[in-house]
Amino acid sequence: MFFSAFSNLGQGFGVALQPMNLLYCFSGVLLGNIVGVLPGMGVLSTISILLPLTFAMKPVGAVLMIAGIYYGAQYGGAICSILLNLPTHPPHAVTCLDGFPMTQQGRGGAALGITMLASFVGASFGITEMIFFAPVLSQWALKFNSADIFSLMVLGLLAGSTLAKGSPLKGISMTLIGLLVGTIGTDVSTGMTRFTFGAPDLDDGVEIVALALGLFGLAEFLKSINRLEAVEARKAKIGFRDMRPTRAELKRAAFPIMRGTLIGAMCSLIPGTGPTIASFVAYAAEKKMSRTPERFGRGMIEGVAAPEAATHSSVQGDFIPTMSLGIPGDATMALLLGALVIQGITPGPMLISEHPDIFWGLIASFWIGNILLILLNVPLIGVWVRLLRLPYKYLYPSALFFICVGVYSTNNSMFEVSETIAIGLVGYLLVFLDFHPAPMLLGFILGPRLEESFRRAMELSGGHFSVFVTRPISAVFLGVASLVILLQVALLLLRPRSGISNVRRTLGSSTISVERAKPVPAERKT
Template identity: 65%
Template sequence: MDLWSGFGVALQPHNLMWSFVGVLIGNLIGVLPGMGALSAISMLLPITYSLHPIPAILMLAGIFYGSQYGGAIGAILLNLPCHPPHAVTCLDGYPLTRQGKGGTALGITMIASFFAASFGIVVMIFASPLLVSVAFKFGPTEIFSIMLLGLLCGGTMSKGSPLKGVAMTIVGLLIGLVGTDVNTGTPRFTMGLLELSDKVELVALALGLFGVTEFLRSVNRMEIVGSGVKLGFRDMRPSKAELKQAFFPMVRGTLIGTLFGAMPGTGPTITTFIAYAFERKISKTPERFGHGAIEGVASPEAASHSKTQVDFIPTMSLGIPGDAVMALILGALLIQGIQPGPQLITEHADLFWGLIASFWVGNVLLLVLNIPLIGVWVKLLQVPYRYLFPAALFFIAVGVYSTNNSLFGVGEVLVFGLVGALFVALDFPVSPILLGYVLGPMIEENFRRALLLSRGDMMVFIDRPISASFIGICSLVVLGQLFFAGRAALRRRQALRLLAAG
């Protein structure tokens, strides 16, 4: 019954229009190299200020899963991994294109994507309401513990060194502290600037870290990519034998994506590579992988899409973003005055069930859009970077200025862009900064509230069973990272000794 009312919300003309805008922009952004969902959502976040919460979130969600569809096109047709999760798709997608089966690979990708997304939506329908039954067991102590777990997972499981990920998470926490203290009214880290008394703008931080930083990284890329690939609907219809070959890899990839979707901090890149590695491991003919195996396309793409949908479960139901994109969507909810968490399902049922229904509507729209527009997307890959990124930079400046009609925000974007470019040059991941910024103030608030209720007794985080469980998992995450770091250091020493002996 709730889902049926959700379809009533999602199919309202106003909401349907913004959902369509989201999936269309997401599909376009997914095709363009370097312009990920983070950049697109960051640029369009100012628009949500003037929208009702439901169409605003439907649009942002559409951009997120729409970009997953678009990313596979460049990977398969042009061996161009526009975004990291699709790098593994290049291994077998492009060889299939060279064999004249590029259309088949895209057809399999669309079927796998739709199947995986549908499964992920079903999981979300049944898993999320279960959290309502425990909603009243979550006080400030439990919320602090579970958000601490989200921070640790996001920091330690990000790309590159876990230590660097944790360092960037702490940077995000410090940025989140800037502004006026809610409890005492005391300005913190504002450096005497009145504009910072109302904290650092989420839009400015996101646009700087993911918009300007990407522009600075790509400013010297002058080449034109792409070729005159032409595909028709007939080329994209796989045969029965090819569908049979792809079916079980698609199912296994979907299950892997669903499993990892419920784990905070595990990005889609990790998920797709694990799905590909698993498929190759169990294959009776692993030598085919890398030379045009359909299973090598179906499994990782299914994993990516099921994870994308299931990612919304911890974000919406527990307030724990699974990755940087989810953190940005979480920030958009907070801007709209909506507190994510177990109570969201009951307090904002129209938003929650409308969002779930919009996933199905949006995935059908994507399936219909991609068939006639693939030729257009391929043409867009030929746009030179010297035109593409300056235009994006212009819209970034306009977007952030429009939030408060102040040039101070534009200056913030520039500063964060330069800082982000410096971090990237030093091989530090910038995504954990956004995670720390979004979760930091909520963690601080719930930590102080828990201590206030317990009269300063720190044991309250251990005495309560749910909180103790999450604290225990946090400890295991830290110990696991220390173990893997120690093992890697030991292997390096052994390798150096062998080289010295040889």
């Protein structure tokens, strides 16, 4: 199996390296990269606009180009998150948490460098996974049913509870608000609408792009309005010599990149998850494993590396169910399959054997595309960072304009633009009161899946709660979840006194760490 994979891959490179296909791959990733950087264009709208162009192309070229736009956009997506706190694509919302503080400390260029490295490693793993295990893995993914997904979501929420910085109570309340916001819209189990107040625009729930851009981008924008001087001062700190990550930073990022890659690879295989959940889980895992969790959210390179690696590994892995089952994982994948159908090729379990040129050509083009993206982006880091030199009065209003266009283009809906503005105002209030938006976004993403899979599991089992423990996969997840809770409780109970002093020490060290974090860029300049 392994040897045939290699010879097939060789054949794939033969296809992907044909000059025309190479050109399509290049134009795809270039376009995707631009779309990813600009908050104003969604991947989905770009591909749907270009779809008629592919009618006249050969199927391989069409697929390479569309796929290139899809993963190319992920490379660009991190740039605005890190430099402007604008998560133009939801998976990169987590990257804001530590990426933007790094920019404020003048290390934005280094964060971008690490991001590119993490992206490439993550994507490479995702591609390798696809080469060797695509058919096996798609079978494995089908073993998950609703009860298992419910238990996995429980574990995810638990892991996510560590996302909060500051008061745990505030973190929990934000997660709960996120869960509640997630219930807005049509309830899948009954078809009834909840909390829509009769507005059909809310029938499908709150748009995730609106929520992410409102909570992070817009709230940040409102926050900076009254602090112009602070922003100008921050800008001055960006030194061009600081563009490359230091050796120490590379060393610190190495393991988070590997862990993030693995988490992303797992998430791409479990139905109902995907890049956004992968990046959240990767961040939470890093924070949980870190010896200095209190420093997360203040510009930790680990907090940028792990989620970015997870996103990219998951994005490439997402092609597995799409290509091997013919069932699209999301709307963009549906368009990719649509392009194949228009070309007269039926995607599905027989695609790999019937059209090896398409499947293996696509995989080979992934490698080529990712290398092209690295070549494109690394020299451009300096240009992106220079963006911050633009006067604040031009930069933010234009970003705001692109936010509006971007939100509008996701569903051609004006309603969602006002939704973003409303969320931004609420988000500003929350940030002002020291509530952090990340746990809310996590609750919003996991909540609906948690509820849907719980109710479906109940419907299928005839109302027996035992399904959650009798199914092995589900039992394992729940077991791990209860172990985590027990450990936390045990730690508190066994060492009641040191527990308190621990808190004190943490608080103490966090203030120290902030003081310590600040002089770093200054040291480097000398």
